[in-house]
Amino acid sequence: xxxxxxxxxxxxxxxxxxxxxxxxxxxxxxxxxxxxxxxxxxxxxxxxxxxxxxxxxxxxxxxxxxxxxxxxxxxxxxxxxxxxxxxxxxxxxxxxxxxxxxxxxxxxxxxxxxxxxxxxxxxxxxxxxxxxxxxxxxxxxxxxxxxxxxxxxxxxxxxxxxxxxxxxxxxxxxxxxxxxxxxxxxxxxxxxxxxxxxxxxxxxxxxxxxxxxxxxxxxxxxxxxx
Amino acid sequence: xxxxxxxxxxxxxxxxxxxxxxxxxxxxxxxxxxxxxxxxxxxxxxxxxxxxxxxxxxxxxxxxxxx
Numbered sequence: 001x002x003x004x005x006x007x008x009x010x011x012x013x014x015x016x017x018x019x020x021x022x023x024x025x026x027x028x029x030x031x032x033x034x035x036x037x038x039x040x041x042x043x044x045x046x047x048x049x050x051x052x053x054x055x056x057x058x059x060x061x062x063x064x065x066x067x068x069x070x071x072x073x074x075x076x077x078x079x080x081x082x083x084x085x086x087x088x089x090x091x092x093x094x095x096x097x098x099x100x101x102x103x104x105x106x107x108x109x110x111x112x113x114x115x116x117x118x119x120x121x122x123x124x125x126x127x128x129x130x131x132x133x134x135x136x137x138x139x140x141x142x143x144x145x146x147x148x149x150x151x152x153x154x155x156x157x158x159x160x161x162x163x164x165x166x167x168x169x170x171x172x173x174x175x176x177x178x179x180x181x182x183x184x185x186x187x188x189x190x191x192x193x194x195x196x197x198x199x200x201x202x203x204x205x206x207x208x209x210x211x212x213x214x215x216x217x218x219x220x221x222x223x224x225x226x
Numbered sequence: 227x228x229x230x231x232x233x234x235x236x237x238x239x240x241x242x243x244x245x246x247x248x249x250x251x252x253x254x255x256x257x258x259x260x261x262x263x264x265x266x267x268x269x270x271x272x273x274x275x276x277x278x279x280x281x282x283x284x285x286x287x288x289x290x291x292x293x
Contacts, residue, residue, distance in 0.1 A: 074251035
């Protein structure tokens with residue numbers, strides 16, 4: 001039997017009695033100093049796949065409300081017993097409290113920005129080159145394309161942050177792969193500002209017709225913890 | 227019952243979910259036992275960041291080989 005962990009919350013926050021986690025297991029709050037860790041006793045180690053990812057996320061989402069946003073834990077962290085969990089979580093109590101304060105009354109939103117049309121001329125595959133010279137040329141084109149895409153991604157990220165101003169309290173940026181992908185953005189936004197944030201994004205989408213904006217969220221702040 | 231195909235929106239949401247749950251989120255301690263996608267019981271040394279299977283695949287793909 002192992003203790004599987006989902007998220008960290010302020011001490012005293014109890015899960016709903018009906019909440020179930022991985023493989024339908026009950027979820028309990030394990031107190032560790034000033035914080036609590038929601039966890040499940042599992043008879044065996046969880047496998048992988050989308051279903052268990054959904055089950056993990058469902059518990060973290062259930063811990064969110066308009067006032068409290070949990071620190072989401074990465075999938076797959078288990079402890080042999082309660083003492084080991086309390087010791088590990090309690091050792092970083094001040095870190096968890098700092099994050100909980102930063103996340104309170106906020107959620108993460110995601111934006112994937114892509115080109116509206118795939119640029120096949122720039123979708124270079126050096127491995128398909130038929131000679132060494134062609135390989136080197138294709139590699140150079142790919143590197144130039146990636147560099148240009150990064151600059152474009154940074155520019156879009158900056159533009160959104162400038163226009164959003166205080167609507168976005170924190171941001172992360174990752175460069176995307178593929179013939180269309182440019183950048184993937186994560187923003188922390190207060191629940192009270194979510195409508196204004198979405199209105200701003202809709203305006204930007206109508207202005208930048210050569211790009212596709214795909215929105216997701218609200219999410220627990222997975223992208224804002226290490 | 228026949229399976230209902232996923233819409234592009236559903237697929238995007240699933241990709242976003244899996245990316246977040248497997249690749250991101252806080253690591254409680256470097257010294258925890260991890261079970262990810264069938265790769266059971268990977269013991270992770272202190273301060274070593276744990277990667278998802280997705281990230282491991284990315285790193286394994288070291289780029290194209292010259293012809």
